[in-house]
Amino acid sequence: MRKEIIDYLNTRPDLKFFIREQPRWYRDLSRNPLLLEVMESEANVFFGRTFGQRIDKFHNQVKTVGLMIDFLSMMGKGEDL
Secondary structure: HHHHHHHHHHOOOOHHHHHHOOOOHHHHHHHHHHHHHHHHHHHHHHHOHHHHHHHHHHHHHHHHHHHHHHHHHHHHHHHHH
């Protein structure tokens, strides 16, 4: 692998971890260093950093908070009886 790629990966520990999890990228980047952008976009999907994944995560958090509020309001109504 080229020295520039190795130096770049040393500045980005998340991408370094991704390459260790997906070792095919060692071979791909050694053969074609221009695939670095493709590897970064796949790493974003792997780590859940895409816009859609963030929206889904936020939606699930809001849903969980709503369920907790509903549960606590039911508990409060039960104490009044």
